[in-house]
Amino acid sequence: MSAAIEVDAISKKFRLYREKPSSLKQRLLSGHLRAEDFWALREVSFAVESGTSTGLIGHNGSGKTTLLKCIAGILRPTEGTIRYGGRVAALLELGAGFHPELTGRENVYLNAAFLGLSRKQTDAVYDDIVGFAEIEDFMDNQVKFFSSGMLVRLGFAVAVHVEPDILLIDEVLAVGDESFQKRCLDKIRSFQADGRTIVLVTHALDTVVAVCDRAVMLEHGVVHMQGTPMDVVAELRHRLLRDDPDFVAEEGTREVEIRDVTILPGGEPGQRLHPGEDLVIEVDLLAHEPVPDVDAAFAVVSAHTNEVVLVGRTSDMGSTLGPIEGSRRMRFRVPATDWVGGKYFVSVGLEAPGGSPYHIQTQRYSFEVVEAERLPVPLVVDARFELEDP
Amino acid sequence: MLGAIWSVLNPIVFLAVFTFVVKILGNETPHYAVFLLSGLLAWNLFSVALGNGTRSVIDNGNLVKKVSFPREVLPLAVVGVALFDFLLQSCVLLIFMVVTGYGFHLEALILYPLSFVTLVVFTTALVFWVSAVNVRYRDVQHLIGLALLVWFWMTPIVYPGGLVQDKLTAPTAPFTPHLWTVYLLNPLTPIISGFQRALYYTVTAPPTLGTPHPVRVLPDVSIAWLAGVIGLVLAGSLVLLYLAWRLFFRLSGDFAEEL
Numbered sequence: 001m002s003a004a005i006e007v008d009a010i011s012k013k014f015r016l017y018r019e020k021p022s023s024l025k026q027r028l029l030s031g032h033l034r035a036e037d038f039w040a041l042r043e044v045s046f047a048v049e050s051g052t053s054t055g056l057i058g059h060n061g062s063g064k065t066t067l068l069k070c071i072a073g074i075l076r077p078t079e080g081t082i083r084y085g086g087r088v089a090a091l092l093e094l095g096a097g098f099h100p101e102l103t104g105r106e107n108v109y110l111n112a113a114f115l116g117l118s119r120k121q122t123d124a125v126y127d128d129i130v131g132f133a134e135i136e137d138f139m140d141n142q143v144k145f146f147s148s149g150m151l152v153r154l155g156f157a158v159a160v161h162v163e164p165d166i167l168l169i170d171e172v173l174a175v176g177d178e179s180f181q182k183r184c185l186d187k188i189r190s191f192q193a194d195g196r197t198i199v200l201v202t203h204a205l206d207t208v209v210a211v212c213d214r215a216v217m218l219e220h221g222v223v224h225m226q227g228t229p230m231d232v233v234a235e236l237r238h239r240l241l242r243d244d245p246d247f248v249a250e251e252g253t254r255e256v257e258i259r260d261v262t263i264l265p266g267g268e269p270g271q272r273l274h275p276g277e278d279l280v281i282e283v284d285l286l287a288h289e290p291v292p293d294v295d296a297a298f299a300v301v302s303a304h305t306n307e308v309v310l311v312g313r314t315s316d317m318g319s320t321l322g323p324i325e326g327s328r329r330m331r332f333r334v335p336a337t338d339w340v341g342g343k344y345f346v347s348v349g350l351e352a353p354g355g356s357p358y359h360i361q362t363q364r365y366s367f368e369v370v371e372a373e374r375l376p377v378p379l380v381v382d383a384r385f386e387l388e389d390p
Numbered sequence: 391m392l393g394a395i396w397s398v399l400n401p402i403v404f405l406a407v408f409t410f411v412v413k414i415l416g417n418e419t420p421h422y423a424v425f426l427l428s429g430l431l432a433w434n435l436f437s438v439a440l441g442n443g444t445r446s447v448i449d450n451g452n453l454v455k456k457v458s459f460p461r462e463v464l465p466l467a468v469v470g471v472a473l474f475d476f477l478l479q480s481c482v483l484l485i486f487m488v489v490t491g492y493g494f495h496l497e498a499l500i501l502y503p504l505s506f507v508t509l510v511v512f513t514t515a516l517v518f519w520v521s522a523v524n525v526r527y528r529d530v531q532h533l534i535g536l537a538l539l540v541w542f543w544m545t546p547i548v549y550p551g552g553l554v555q556d557k558l559t560a561p562t563a564p565f566t567p568h569l570w571t572v573y574l575l576n577p578l579t580p581i582i583s584g585f586q587r588a589l590y591y592t593v594t595a596p597p598t599l600g601t602p603h604p605v606r607v608l609p610d611v612s613i614a615w616l617a618g619v620i621g622l623v624l625a626g627s628l629v630l631l632y633l634a635w636r637l638f639f640r641l642s643g644d645f646a647e648e649l
Contacts, residue, residue, distance in 0.1 A: 014647065022526075022527070022528050023527050023528055023529035024527040024529050024530060024533070025529055027527060069646070072458050073458035074454075074455070074456065074457070074458050074646045075643075075646050075647065076643030076644070088458070090457070090458060092456050092457075093456055096452075096455075096456030096457060097453060097456055097457040099452075099453070111457075114457050114458075114459050
């Protein structure tokens with residue numbers, strides 16, 4: 001496979017002026033210019049294999065849109081180069097590339113021309129474009145009278161019908177009703193089936209997992225992580241949680257302290273839990289002073305959905321730990337259950353029964369569930385039936 | 391279609407107004423319409439392209455910010471539109487000259503393509519330059535408006551260049567003949583004079599019944615000399631075009647941020 005896009009160590013510097021002179025007059029009157037350099041991207045490198053789909057994700061302001069604009073050729077990187085293995089079409093913003101004074105029809109030709117199509121080639125796909133966008137009746141109206149949904153539909157319709165080798169999409173599909181979003185996804189899938197390349201910037205992380213083959217996470221303008229969408233999305237979700245002002249990583253009086261937690265999938269050291277294995281969470285704790293009783297608890301959070309999937313508490317299991325003095329080791333044993341594949345985070349807490357927390361560590365530990373091979377055999381379940389007179 | 395009418399209407403109205411004004415003030419230039427239009431059409435090409443070209447990038451800011459396309463298309467399109475207008479207006483002038491039986495002088499017509507190419511190169515170079523600079527310094531467009539006003543009156547378009555030559559090279563004129571040399575430094579003077587010489591041709595009109603003395607119209611220079619000067623302007627314009635093109639490309643990388 002060859003690379004459709006090769007981003008080689010690109011950096012993008014913006015100059016932030018305190019007071020940017022927007023006229024020659026101001027420029028001449030204000031002598032020294034005070035400007036600060038802001039690096040929106042630093043040494044970003046990654047490659048998109050031909051025929052694959054990559055999701056670019058990150059916080060707001062992490063540089064993903066700047067990166068996409070560089071790839072689209074709208075911004076010129078300050079340093080580094082980008083190589084392409086085909087024709088690029090970009091779908092950046094609502095109504096981007098549309099001229100408000102022109103009619104829908106004229107704008108289709110204008111946009112197709114931007115994407116490198118001749119008038120004749122556009123004639124050939126014009127009906128398909130209008131059909132996909134479902135705005136036949138409005139094509140001779142000026143675009144400034146279009147609703148935002150109509151603009152997005154038309155923009156997307158043009159971009160996918162000019163048959164680019166590489167399609168760049170930035171967060172536009174969020175507009176439009178569900179049926180259109182579904183058709184967009186269908187179109188994207190048929191696009192993928194044709195062996196075309198897609199780069200997608202979005203905050204809809206589920207879309208990245210559902211659509212992309214790879215994901216790249218940016219943070220403060222550098223590539224923080226790249227890998228499978230599942231892993232990268234999990235990492236971003238975790239980061240987002242950490243940045244939440246309500247999120248407290250650790251709290252408690254520390255009279256009894258969590259020294260260490262080891263996740264033991266199947267009772268063995270490791271990171272990957274296979275189907276049918278028990279999950280063992282081993283907690284080393286240290287009581288600085290003897291305490292009469294400790295209630296221990298754990299929670300397992302799916303990194304993918306960010307929801308708590310499992311909780312356990314010693315007091316609910318029949319007893320608490322009892323008096324603790326010095327260092328002790330305890331284990332939770334979670335029997336095998338129907339795990340969904342993916343990454344999980346583990347929170348652990350110690351507290352006085354019915355009292356204040358000694359020590360709580362939120363989502364500090366993690367493990368991964370290896371998805372069970374789906375057997376092509378129908379499952380025989382323990383179903384029941386009833387028979388009664390109508 | 392409507393656009394074509396507007397484009398042809400402009401020189402006609404201009405002609406009507408100037409003929410009227412000049413009639414009141416007294417005008418000795420024979421066939422003033424041909425004289426005026428032969429220079430004015432070239433000036434229109436220049437001023438319309440420069441005026442619109444200055445704003446060409448910022449007027450299309452929404453495209454520049456969101457769509458990738460060769461940025462040089464924007465100023466080039468403005469020059470193209472001005473060229474199209476020039477073509478239409480020239481057709482009107484040509485028809486006028488044929489209908490009124492105004493003669494053509496083949497030996498001077500050689501100046502026409504030379505002047506035309508020089509004008510287009512010079513105009514394109516300036517349009518590239520100001521359209522790029524105007525993105526950062528928005529008042530360049532006001533400056534251009536002022537410059538065009540001064541430039542128009544510094545160039546022999548509505549008044550005969552020959553008269554200027556006579557005044558500035560007269561033995562009693564101050565600094566004679568250096569002011570005439572300074573006047574010729576305006577690159578549009580040789581270009582416009584080239585158009586006028588090619589179409590209007592007359593340097594000195596012979597006495598007629600109405601005006602019993604010869605009338606100076608165009609500068610008294612040989613066609614070869616004029617061609618040489620226009621050639622120099624062309625060479626300079628080509629260098630300017632190269633520099634403006636490079637400047638445009640250097641600045642165009644930042645257009646999307648500046649807008």
